[in-house]
Amino acid sequence: MHAFGKGEEFKTHYPYSNYVEFENEFYQSKEYKKMGNYWLEKFTDFNFSNPLKIREDLDGTSHSTVLMDNELADNLVKFAKQNGTTLYNLMLSAYNIAISHFTGREDIAVVTPVLNRYLPEFKNCIGVFTNLVPLRNKIVKDLIISEFIGNxxxxxxxxxxxxxxxxxxxxxxxxxxxxQFLYYMDFEDKSLKKHRTTEDIPHSVNIPKFCIDLEVKNLNDTYNVTASYKEKYFNEFEISYILDSFFKILESIINGENSDKKIKQITVSLNVPSS
Structure with missing residues (x-):
């Protein structure tokens, strides 16, 4: 995800206090108001009701991790380059479809983190910058998969x-x-550690911020796909279904025989678990 809004390189180091001052002024600007109007327009007609079954007697959290096959990852990278998109967007597309098939909803919003450094002056500044943005996508099942990825x-x-x-x-x-936003996805490839030669230390799984957090992280050249979830909304079998769907959809994306198939045709073999 983009680190800052302006493409100019800047070597000067600014203290975080400068950013706070800039931020307070930016909040009063016409540009900031325009951004707010963009998001407001995006979500005023969104269905925020929760389609998930709630288990009131459960209040814990858990997680499940699956390692992505390196051949699949390489093929996804090639597909992304050939089709003018990114690995992140392929992952997000598959996640949206998997959630849609699980919930029956065709209008999904997935929250994702961004680095939020608006000016290049703050590129090397140390402080709290991360923001969250909800990305809303409509899963029209008559769409060809390539068209959906484009959307x-x-x-x-x-x-x-x-x-x-x-x-x-x-x-x-x-x-x-x-x-209420229910779904979250974080994607981290090797770009942030391209100048480092040491091995990655396996990360501890965070407590989910939303009902389900999908984290895709490249650790020692292998993508770890982790679903952290609240047991109030999901059980182990349901999470296994979502992860299995996620990987099957990714495999379908790179399968040449499926290039002209519609979303509903690609995922027709997936059986939603009963409650």
Missing amino acids: VTKVTKDGLKNQFYQYNHLIEDLKKYEP
Whole structure:
């Protein structure tokens, strides 16, 4: 994801206090208001009701991790380059479809983190910058998979253009709609550690921020796909189904025989677990 809004390189180091001052002024600007209007327009007609079965007697969290086959990962990278998109967008497309088939909803919003450094002056500044953006995609099952990926790519690009509008401000703006975002995805490849030669230390799994957090991280040249979830909303079998769906959809994306198939045809063999 983009680190900052302006493409100019800057070597000067600025203290975090400068960023706080800039941020307070930026919140009052017309540009910031325009970004807020973008997000408000995106979600005023969104269905925020929770389609997940709630198990009131459970309050714990758990996680499940699956390692991605390196051949699959390499093929996905090649596919992304050939089709003018990114590995992140392929992962997001598969995650959206998997969630859609599990819940029956065809309008899905997935929250994703961005680095949120608006100006290059703050590239090397140490402090809290990360923001969250909700990316809304409609899973039209009559769409050819390549068309859906194109739609997801556009939604991501538009979201990144408006990534500097603070998530907590958006929640406040949407207050009358009782907003609740349920799904989260974080993607981390090797780009942030390209100058490091040491091995990755296996990371501890965070407590899920949302009902289900999907984290895709490249550790020692292998993608680890981890679903952290609240047991109030998911059980182990349901998470296994979602992860299995996620990988089957990714395999379908790179399968040449499926290039002209519709979403509903690609996922027709997946059976939703009974409650």
